[in-house]
Amino acid sequence: MDAENDLRTRARAALKRHWGYDSFRPLQEEIILSVMEGRDTLALLPTGGGKSVCFQVPALVMGGLCVVVSPLIALMKDQVEHLRARRVKAAAIYSGMRQSEVQAAIDNCLFDPEYRFLYVSPERLQTEAFRVNFARMPVSLIAVDEAHCISQWGYDFRPPYLEIAEIRKLFPAVPVLALTATATPEVVKDIQFRLGFKTENVFQKSFKRTNLTYFVVYEEDKNSRMLRIMDRYPGSGIVYVRNRRKTAETAEFLRGHGISADHYHAGLDPRERDRRQQSWMKGETRVMVATNAFGMGIDKPDVRFVVHLDLPDTLEAYFQEAGRGGRDEQPAVAILLYDNNDVAQLKRNFTFSFPEPDRVREVYRELCQSFRIELGSGAGKAFPFSMDEHARNVRMNATQYFNALKLLNNVGAILVSEHLREKSELQFRIPGDHLIKYYKERPDMEPLVTTILRSYAGVFSQFTSIDEKLLASRLETTEEAVVENLKVLRSEKVIAYQPQSNIPLIVFLKDRVDEKYLYFDKKIYDFRKEKAAERLAAVENYVRTDNVCRSQLLLQYFGEWDSTPCGGCDVCRRREVLRVRNKDFEEIADRVKMLKQQGRNPKEILTALAKTYDEPQIVEVMRWLADS
Numbered sequence: 001m002d003a004e005n006d007l008r009t010r011a012r013a014a015l016k017r018h019w020g021y022d023s024f025r026p027l028q029e030e031i032i033l034s035v036m037e038g039r040d041t042l043a044l045l046p047t048g049g050g051k052s053v054c055f056q057v058p059a060l061v062m063g064g065l066c067v068v069v070s071p072l073i074a075l076m077k078d079q080v081e082h083l084r085a086r087r088v089k090a091a092a093i094y095s096g097m098r099q100s101e102v103q104a105a106i107d108n109c110l111f112d113p114e115y116r117f118l119y120v121s122p123e124r125l126q127t128e129a130f131r132v133n134f135a136r137m138p139v140s141l142i143a144v145d146e147a148h149c150i151s152q153w154g155y156d157f158r159p160p161y162l163e164i165a166e167i168r169k170l171f172p173a174v175p176v177l178a179l180t181a182t183a184t185p186e187v188v189k190d191i192q193f194r195l196g197f198k199t200e201n202v203f204q205k206s207f208k209r210t211n212l213t214y215f216v217v218y219e220e221d222k223n224s225r226m227l228r229i230m231d232r233y234p235g236s237g238i239v240y241v242r243n244r245r246k247t248a249e250t251a252e253f254l255r256g257h258g259i260s261a262d263h264y265h266a267g268l269d270p271r272e273r274d275r276r277q278q279s280w281m282k283g284e285t286r287v288m289v290a291t292n293a294f295g296m297g298i299d300k301p302d303v304r305f306v307v308h309l310d311l312p313d314t315l316e317a318y319f320q321e322a323g324r325g326g327r328d329e330q331p332a333v334a335i336l337l338y339d340n341n342d343v344a345q346l347k348r349n350f351t352f353s354f355p356e357p358d359r360v361r362e363v364y365r366e367l368c369q370s371f372r373i374e375l376g377s378g379a380g381k382a383f384p385f386s387m388d389e390h391a392r393n394v395r396m397n398a399t400q401y402f403n404a405l406k407l408l409n410n411v412g413a414i415l416v417s418e419h420l421r422e423k424s425e426l427q428f429r430i431p432g433d434h435l436i437k438y439y440k441e442r443p444d445m446e447p448l449v450t451t452i453l454r455s456y457a458g459v460f461s462q463f464t465s466i467d468e469k470l471l472a473s474r475l476e477t478t479e480e481a482v483v484e485n486l487k488v489l490r491s492e493k494v495i496a497y498q499p500q501s502n503i504p505l506i507v508f509l510k511d512r513v514d515e516k517y518l519y520f521d522k523k524i525y526d527f528r529k530e531k532a533a534e535r536l537a538a539v540e541n542y543v544r545t546d547n548v549c550r551s552q553l554l555l556q557y558f559g560e561w562d563s564t565p566c567g568g569c570d571v572c573r574r575r576e577v578l579r580v581r582n583k584d585f586e587e588i589a590d591r592v593k594m595l596k597q598q599g600r601n602p603k604e605i606l607t608a609l610a611k612t613y614d615e616p617q618i619v620e621v622m623r624w625l626a627d628s
């Protein structure tokens with residue numbers, strides 16, 4: 001008990017020192033103590049439940065290095081920046097980084113004992129170079145974020161996650177903390193099995209959100225209904241739509257009706273995405289219209305409504321997106337608007353979700369040819385990638401092509417990374433004395449060169465982030481002129497210059513093979529397709545069902561069968577109207593319960609009560625009781 005109290009005291013001290021809080025959120029402290037006691041631990045915390053603190057605090061208390069496996073590069077970058085702002089040393093390694101950057105991160109974790117966190121994308125675990133260096137690191141904890149990705153039962157299976165069990169063998173005594181916001185009971189068991197838990201050890205906070213009310217509304221005129229929702233619920237909100245074009249159209253529609261709105265998707269310029277996100281976070285923009293690219297790592301507490309204008313692909317995705325409402329524990333609503341065409345579209349998308357293996361091989365061949373990858377080479381190479389362009393090359397629609405890429409990822413051939421170069425980078429390629437000679441011959445370039453040297457340190461020894469707008473301001477010229485001159489310097493081999501980019505990267509994880517040797521296991525292919533069909537059916541059941549509380553439906557999907565009706569959703573409200581309309585409701589309900597306890601079946605109960613009450617009334621009450 002004394003040892004446990006000591007750990008508890010040290011954990012609370014770390015929370016206070018680095019985060020400024022006096023106490024943990026529900027279940028955080030229990031998870032942290034479990035990890036600090038050396039036990040493999042699975043933590044299920046809903047969106048906004050504070051998962052990162054559950055591995056950051058024990059890592060700071062225990063010392064050594066915490067290795068965090070995460071598939072979300074933007075989130076990795078964000079957490080590294082937040083830790084550095086708290087004067088905690090952290091690094092990240094993910095696909096698309098230059099080798100010099102990767103080696104610098106590895107060296108820091110190997111030789112600087114003050115480094116506490118290394119964030120790594122799962123595909124990096126497969127490389128021999130990483131494993132060799134990993135074995136030499138002072139690892140004290142392995143944290144697995146988005147842990148549902150390790151389970152083939154899950155909705156977002158990532159094959160590289162299976163490598164985690166292999167790297168665990170290098171540190172058999174080091175505990176693993178697996179974290180996820182959404183997992184069905186079968187996924188919970190599978191996560192622990194795949195990660196090699198010594199004993200099952202699950203901490204699960206109920207998925208029930210008492211302050212968040214769910215509504216499902218059949219609506220042909222969604223835009224008009226959306227306006228009425230925003231009139232009814234003041235405050236900040238999110239509107240989720242399926243594609244990028246619709247984000248801009250919907251935001252423009254809202255602005256046309258006097259509502260401050262903007263749109264967000266992964267294809268926007270990184271700086272512009274950040275500007276729009278910050279405007280919304282500060283409350284300057286009321287509504288953000290977005291694809292599902294918006295939300296990961298965003299912790300805005302006062303979102304009062306989340307509206308879905310399109311059906312989500314899975315209930316897991318819907319639960320996470322809807323869960324971004326009401327994180328301040330104040331009332332919020334999640335409203336899903338749908339019509340019959342939405343259900344049909346969801347089913348059409350499903351038909352494109354599992355392209356035939358021969359079509360996937362065709363996609364692989366086209367990629368290798370486009371990027372001039374020769375047989376037996378290409379591992380680790382990364383290229384800017386336009387999905388639309390390559391989809392046209394193989395005559396596939398965007399959905400089908402995207403899923404072909406997922407299948408190529410599943411066999412470990414390629415990865416499409418969301419890694420975007422958020423800042424331009426520059427490094428001088430010639431030494432200082434040659435540089436002086438150069439700009440004496442090119443005096444028009446001297447102001448730019450000297451301004452760069454005055455503004456940024458280390459530009460001779462490593463790639464350095466630069467800001468063209470800042471340089472333009474100091475030179476009293478335009479940003480466009482600075483960019484053009486930087487390109488001239490690059491063409492004359494004075495600098496290496498990589499402009500900011502909002503284009504994703506495609507990374508070849510292995511050397512190219514003849515596409516006929518790409519192997520797709522039919523049993524796994526059919527299994528994944530069957531599970532995807534079940535998830536689609538669950539979404540359709542959620543929107544079509546009108547006699548079970550929305551909250552109960554969602555909780556049952558995640559294995560919670562003993563919850564009570566929320567009392568506020570569209571289904572519960574209809575029941576309340578029924579109860580008020582039926583003046584004999586309570587009396588009939590009491591008599592039905594009594595007869596049921598006597599062993600009467602429904603037909604016998606109906607016959608017994610029909611002598612006193614109207615039969616339709618009895619049927620309505622019996623149906624309500626059965627649903628409840």
